Amino acid sequence: MRSKVLIEQALESAVTASEAQGCPPRLAAAVRHAVFPGGARIRPQLCLAVSMACGNDDPGLAMAAACAIELLHCASLVHDDLPCFDNAATRRGQPSVHAAYGERLAVLAGDALIVMALGRFASSGARRIERLPDVMATVVQGVGMPTGIVAGQAWECEPRVSLAEYQRAKTGALFTAATRAGALASGVRAEPWAHLGDWLGEAYQVADDIRDVIADPGLLGKPVGQDATHGRPSAAAELGLGGAVEHFDRLVAQAIASIPHCAGAPQLRQLVQLESERLVPVSMTSTAGVVRRPMVVA
Ligand code: FPP
Ligand code: MG
Numbered sequence: 609m610r611s612k613v614l615i616e617q618a619l620e621s622a623v624t625a626s627e628a629q630g631c632p633p634r635l636a637a638a639v640r641h642a643v644f645p646g647g648a649r650i651r652p653q654l655c656l657a658v659s660m661a662c663g664n665d666d667p668g669l670a671m672a673a674a675c676a677i678e679l680l681h682c683a684s685l686v687h688d689d690l691p692c693f694d695n696a697a698t699r700r701g702q703p704s705v706h707a708a709y710g711e712r713l714a715v716l717a718g719d720a721l722i723v724m725a726l727g728r729f730a731s732s733g734a735r736r737i738e739r740l741p742d743v744m745a746t747v748v749q750g751v752g753m754p755t756g757i758v759a760g761q762a763w764e765c766e767p768r769v770s771l772a773e774y775q776r777a778k779t780g781a782l783f784t785a786a787t788r789a790g791a792l793a794s795g796v797r798a799e800p801w802a803h804l805g806d807w808l809g810e811a812y813q814v815a816d817d818i819r820d821v822i823a824d825p826g827l828l829g830k831p832v833g834q835d836a837t838h839g840r841p842s843a844a845a846e847l848g849l850g851g852a853v854e855h856f857d858r859l860v861a862q863a864i865a866s867i868p869h870c871a872g873a874p875q876l877r878q879l880v881q882l883e884s885e886r887l888v889p890v891s892m893t894s895t896a897g898v899v900r901r902p903m904v905v906a
Pocket of ligand 2: 688689694696834
């Protein structure tokens with residue numbers, strides 16, 4: 609919970625700095641609208657949680673990575689909602705950026721957020737500056753080509769796509785970047801932590817597919833039924849609703865089992881379990897007629 613507050617403060621100071629004198633007011637407003645109010649901030653929380661589990665001996669660098677990841681995520685949502693992609697009128701319970709400010713400012717707000725994200729590394733106050741290149745490279749890998757979220761979105765423009773490859777890039781890549789960057793910021797090898805990001809990324813995408821079918825759009829703060837409307841691959845379409853929920857529960861269990869042994873493992877397990885309950889609550893799936901066994905984490 610405390611890390612969520614710190615993330616909000618760091619995002620606020622990044623956005624405030626960009627609003628300084630000389631900035632076109634409507635661009636500044638569009639950028640603020642894209643970042644606040646936020647969602648669960650799950651990616652930066654994951655990055656910080658892994659960094660803490662690994663000792664967190666360079667909190668400035670870990671926070672820079674966490675904020676960069678969240679700003680890039682916000683940028684991707686602004687672009688994803690554009691008429692040329694999902695043409696979504698709402699996001700996080702308010703008009704999407706293009707609905708509020710028009711298409712041109714939405715494109716520019718996304719661009720500005722990408723650059724703002726990179727700027728976080730320049731002003732991180734990192735103590736262990738030698739770790740910076742690997743942390744940055746990991747974040748960049750999670751976003752760009754060949755297998756980051758930009759590539760994931762681009763699979764929607766291909767005539768054929770494998771569901772696993774598409775979801776791994778479109779959603780999983782940034783989760784994997786979050787766990788890897790958290791470890792690297794604390795001077796720990798990224799590989800053992802990559803699995804947690806992989807499993808969580810897949811679980812999150814399956815949760816998104818499930819919520820797109822059965823969630824209340826008012827509570828979700830964005831339109832539902834988008835996968836069917838846009839003919840997109842989805843776990844719910846491929847496995848049926850019950851199969852998708854079962855798949856989600858299995859992925860969460862795999863994520864928890866993949867957490868490397870370390871002092872902070874119990875807290876991390878708890879975070880993953882709480883997040884999974886928030887994403888796909890038993891109350892939501894039982895209303896839709898899906899029976900599940902609640903998970904118990906030791
Ligand atoms: C939401 O998916 C969108 C993403 C997970 C990634 C979108 C990526 C881009 C638009 C590429 C551009 C990237 C940057 C950094 C500018 P969804 O439509 O399945 O979920 P939703 O229901 O939340 O819209
Ligand atoms: Mg969308």
